[in-house]
Amino acid sequence: MTDAGIPASLTTLPGLDPAWSRVVQVPGAATDTGTRSTPALRSWHVLDTGPVLDDGGHEIAGTVLAVHGNPTWSYLWRHLLTASLAQAEAGGPAWRIIAVDQLEMGFSERTDVVRDLPQRIADLGALTDALDLGPVVTLGHDWGGVISLGWALAHPDQLAGIALLNTAVHQGPGPIPAPLRLAGTTGVLTAATRKTTAFLETTLALAHPPLTAPIRAAYRAPYRSATRRRGIADFVADIPAGEEHSSTPALAAIAEGVRGVRVPALLVWGPRDPIFSDRYLDDLADRLPHARVHRFEGAGHLVAEDAPYASAVLDWLPTPGATPTESDAAPADHSSHTPKAEPAFRPLGAALEERSNDHDIAVVDMAGTSPVRVSWRLLARNVERLAAGLLGAGVQPGDRISLLVPPGPDLTASVYACLRIGAVVVVADAGLGVAGLSRAVRGAQADVVIGQRQGLTAARTLGWPGRRISVDTLPAAVAAALGVTASLPALMRDGERHLAEGMQLPPHPGPEEDAAVLFTSGSTGPAKGVRYTHAQLAAVRDVLTAELGLTPETGLVTGFAPFALLGPALGTRSATPDMDVSAPRTLTARAVADAVAASGARTVFLSPAAVLNVARTAHELSAADREALGGVTQFLSTGAPVSAVVLGSVAELMPAAVAHTPYGMTECLLVTDITLPDILRVADAHDAGVCVGRPVHAARVRISALDSGGTAVGAPVRDPGVLGEVLVSAPHLKDGYDRLWLTDLAAIRGTPDDGGRWHRTGDVGHLDDAGRLWIEGRLAHVLTTTSGPLAPVGPEQQVERAEDVRRAAIVGVGPAGIQQAVAVVETNSRARRAGLATAEVTEQVRAACATPLAAVLAVPELPTDVRHNSKIDRGALAAWADRLLAGERVRAPR
């Protein structure tokens, strides 16, 4: 092995240090050995941080062997080389990164030999033999992923981990992706990949956001002539498009071999990929069940350009010398995996099954012209039939079922049938909008979509994955057009037949099995899937029972998605008021009264947007409506804080009810609770923020203090008066995020290691002397001023006391650490234009606010988050204020 010259054109490429660049001569392998006694030497160009690390005196932790795909080259991995060296310089583990240019590719040799998959794997082996490496973690992208896996399976003793970015080891049942099918056709192939740079340009155009011209030029650098591009064409031709292809057996062997991989694995994905869609991620995750998975929403095929994959890889790389933990590496044998069962686990469907002969009403649907009432007996039978029907239709335990069904008996039956057979329900709120919903359903990779005509039309039009089942029986032509293969009534009929024929439902799923994926509202970034196990969902039921005293007698009226489903689990009658569930702000006071009257429920549970509208429409109530509401003993509003005044006006409609505002989030539906009388009692306290009360039964709350830069770095404490991020632990806390491993890591960073599951909420606030939690805003909205971090809600409340101010937002302008606080207000007399507030309003606001304000701005209307009518979009306001106060001409914020 000898080093040869470095390509001169490498010295000026952005992000690439020429010191990493080496050319090594390696004896050829497989075909290249030929019949000659001395095999030909092959000339490889590699980027290698080994020499730099040696010069720096670093002890090398291990080697990452990075393999690019087609038509890129080792340049793809430059961010990882940079980040790994920075980590070593900072005293962290020093990983040597070797990013190769495959033969025929990049600046490696053009050998005049067509290299198929087995040849390329052998080539890579010859290179690593020559380099004499220790433990190796493979990293591959695109078809480089397949080759890196081939190397991994051939070197089990050396293998320490595998990491993959957008790749595939299996062609799956469908045809190969269209762009490649096209490229595989002779003629087109040659034209696209060799004679012209079309294939190269198409690939480079897949970046989100687009690559800059210098980066694109860098990718093109080794492929400037048709001769230099021949490897690209040969590579495309090597995609095994049929059984007879020479690489097909090798690919099949890799696909199967991967199932035996036991070393830590990482799958990093950019879902906006026309070639390697989520389908292939799903396939790989299935083959590598222990793999850490992170989908970068918004990133695409060139995820290495689109997303911070390098920090993901470095965070994941196994600590040198440490034995992999149980969760990092695959269990040696799946059957020996014994779940840590909670002693008192009671399945979610237990109450329903116990009442399976009860003719009393379980669920009331208010959507039609008159209420539809379903008894416990009928609901239990429908659940059993549907469970059998789903099993008969091939739905397996662990399959994901996306439910695009509004709350009501159909949704309830579907949910409990899925839970019964161990299928995982995926629930995304229609309020996400079509685009948000589409991202959610795709991201969760549902196996089955159950929906009404509208939802199924979206599934068909947008190409969502999964078999489609309609809620109602559709005309055959419509069903065919929508690709619907079954309906709930048909499945129930089939299920009844299966049961009559002796089908036995499987045992109840264990407490540690996945039960549900609930999507967040998306008000704080793209909606995230939150995974719950059966034990955790059962704990949600149990905390509602313990904290709110929900019993079979109390009943429950709610249109608020996750809670609407819990009635049967709680063993209590539930009713959904007539409303557009995608727009909770349309719920009227009359609809609530009707649902209460029809169900006799004594507990009403509303979202904050719904509370506002109920208060607004109270004048429509008849005497009979008011009488029905008079029977309500408990009224809850959860989500964004609602003012005591609005809460009080709704509580007046239910004079016998105690009003509560529990605080929670999709990740932990109930964290704290406070009643309206207690809210009024603390109204005079000097604490900043909104008091959300004390932690509920079994929940624990801690505060992680903010540093001067507004980052929550403090060790979790329960000391009063400390401003910081709110941390929560509870039995009913989520299991984790779905395919968002980095988000999972961030959510548990620095949380107590006490055996409990903890979660960073992203909310900031403090605890008071009495152990009550006060919420002061979102972590992302904290200002960093020269006097330290400043949470917005406290000063906003002060500003809102100014006479002419209706609502206020406090935002920061200027750079972090020296931000100036600015008040943006909505005034009682609507401002004509967005800009500086009048002198009078400015004076009032400054007088009301103890925090120094650089400016007071007024807008006709504060922009609010679409989903939460009540949440002010502080991010948009801050960006607008920043530009306006820098003297730029800007449009009003929206």
Add this chain to the structure above:
Amino acid sequence: MKVLVTGASGFLGRAVAVRIAGAGHAVTTLQRRPSGAPGVSDIRGSVTDAALVRRAVDGQDAVVHLAAKVSLAGDPAEFTRVNIEGTRALLRAARAAGVRRFVQVSSPSVAHVGRSLVAAGAEPADPEHTLGHYARTKAAAELLALSYDSPGLAVLAVRPHLVWGPGDPQLVARIVDRARRGRLPLLDEGAALIDSTYIDNAADAMLAAVERAEAARGRAYVVTNGEPRPVAELLGGMCRAAGVPAPSWRVPGRLARIAGGAVEQIWALRPGQDEPPMTRFLAEQLSTAHWFDQRGTRQALAWQPRVSIADGMARLAQSYRDEG
């Protein structure tokens, strides 16, 4: 300490002389007109008079140099003679006389390159890219002064930004006068955040600079109240304090900058001493953000502003009421 203050007949210079004297130092002043400052010894004359300057610095421990030609227009040679050569004469004399401390009073405009300044630091003075003769010559003078920093002579530059207060004949009086005549437009929205310095805080900062010269030597420091305000709010506050209507008509900032440049050129052709109604420099000052990171200044000078903008406005209003 014995301290020489130059330019003490000006608004800031007089306040500085009074403040330093009030702290127990023996203050001598040098300027052409009587300083009017109680408790100081005046020497009358120009800083361009080398012999006079040598006499003035003799026996002093420190020099605070404020004397300068401050104007938006005028003969370029005159700016150079006063602002650069005057400073040179003073520095030479100070070094020769064994003066230990030299505070060069400068301006943020010496580093102003015509863009908005948001949480800016004290960038190096840049004579080539400044706007107008004043800023250019003050930039050169600051560079010159800092080049004299040496083991025997601690030199630092202090750049107070938009100094205002009761009795200010420059900023406040002009604004109020224009507003009274209805000739004060706001540029754009008038929303650009600008820093300003209440007079007492500026004087305090100069005293701190003299006292902390050894530790803070060799650098320039921007001094402000650390309370940026929208330009319309600041100007409006001054007008209200004076009992005149706040400006309410708007001119696009870009237009004002172009017009300002044109006016400057026309004024340059006109004989006479009056000031142009608008210059590019002024248009930029009033339409782009100008606020500064004060953390470094406050630490180096061990100084904090004592009078907030709100209190300063109240004092300004009181002064106008007292004037009747």
